[in-house]
Amino acid sequence: GNSVTQMEGPVTLSEEAFLTINCTYTATGYPSLFWYVQYPGEGLQLLLKATKADDKGSNKGFEATYRKETTSFHLEKGSVQVSDSAVYFCALRRTGNQFYFGTGTSLTVIP
Amino acid sequence: DAEITQSPRHKITETGRQVTLACHQTWNHNNMFWYRQDLGHGLRLIHYSYGVQDTNKGEVSDGYSVSRSNTEDLPLTLESAASSQTSVYFCASSESSASLETQYFGPGTRLLVL
Numbered sequence: 001g002n003s004v005t006q007m008e009g010p011v012t013l014s015e016e017a018f019l020t021i022n023c024t025y026t027a028t029g030y031p032s033l034f035w036y037v038q039y040p041g042e043g044l045q046l047l048l049k050a051t052k053a054d055d056k057g058s059n060k061g062f063e064a065t066y067r068k069e070t071t072s073f074h075l076e077k078g079s080v081q082v083s084d085s086a087v088y089f090c091a092l093r094r095t096g097n098q099f100y101f102g103t104g105t106s107l108t109v110i111p
Numbered sequence: 112d113a114e115i116t117q118s119p120r121h122k123i124t125e126t127g128r129q130v131t132l133a134c135h136q137t138w139n140h141n142n143m144f145w146y147r148q149d150l151g152h153g154l155r156l157i158h159y160s161y162g163v164q165d166t167n168k169g170e171v172s173d174g175y176s177v178s179r180s181n182t183e184d185l186p187l188t189l190e191s192a193a194s195s196q197t198s199v200y201f202c203a204s205s206e207s208s209a210s211l212e213t214q215y216f217g218p219g220t221r222l223l224v225l
Contacts, residue, residue: 034213041217043201044154068189089153097143098169099214103153 002027006090013080013109020088021075021105022091023064031092032067033073038087038104046073047088074089080109113138117202117217126225132220134202142205143185145177147198149211160185175201194225195215208221 007022010014025031036044038111048057053068062077090102115136124130141162144183146154156169158177166177174196176188189196202217 036211036216043218044203044214045216046213049213098156098159101146101154103151 002092002094002100003030004090004092004102007085008060008103008105009042009088010106010108013107015082015109016079017109019075019077019084019107020078021088021090022071023075023102025071025073025085025090025092027039027071027092027094027100029062029094030068031094033064034091034093034099035064035075036089036101038089040086044089055067060067081108082111085109092098115202115204115215115217117200117220119220120218121221123131123194123223123225124152124192126192126194128192128220130163130192132187132200132202132222134185134217135183135205136202136215136217137183137216138204138206138215139182140204140206140215143179143180144200144203145207146172146201147205148201148219149198157200158185162183171223178202189222195225197224198222 005024016071032048035047037047038044048059050057050066056065064073064075085108087104087106089104118133144159145157155171160166160179200220203214205214
């Protein structure tokens with residue numbers, strides 16, 4: 001079946017630290033992969049996506065590379081800011097329009 | 112600007128009551144989805160629709176129903192609310208085209224069943 005596993009949180013970092021949030025997936029064929037971000041009290045917003053192997057999605061300093069050989073889509077940012085504090089969800093989309101979400105990783109960035 | 116809205120934003124109800132959560136989108140998207148978000152489970156799909164008069168069950172559909180009478184709205188009904196349905200509910204929509212596959216989410220409805 002289709003599923004997404006992402007690292008357990010919560011994650012607490014100091015401002016300007018390097019961020020990695022691990023995400024691995026299980027799917028048949030070639031899914032599209034996504035990272036969504038949820039700020040407190042809001043709905044999810046698309047952060048970045050990649051639709052095929054070796055694609056790199058990037059946005060707002062965040063990056064993730066679609067690695068088919070390791071079935072991974074790890075989220076990285078070189079220097080986090082307090083405003084990056086949020087919950088991050090990894091997700092995949094297979095055929096049809098259904099998404100499969102991970103459980104979310106809470107990030108807190110302290111000044 | 113196009114948007115997706117949910118109402119109410121907060122709801123308290125009692126066990127056994129029928130509750131309807133509204134979702135309205137102005138993107139003119141064919142696809143609409145309802146999720147619930149619970150700690151430790153992430154988002155789980157309740158029901159979804161690929162167009163008017165089309166509805167489908169998701170992973171956790173028991174106790175919930177939806178109807179799609181127009182493109183803009185997909186109301187979610189809890190037939191007889193249970194405490195296990197206390198959760199945050201998110202509506203989402205997406206275009207049908209494979210190249211426009213991003214889901215857009217509403218702000219959520221926080222439901223408490225006493």
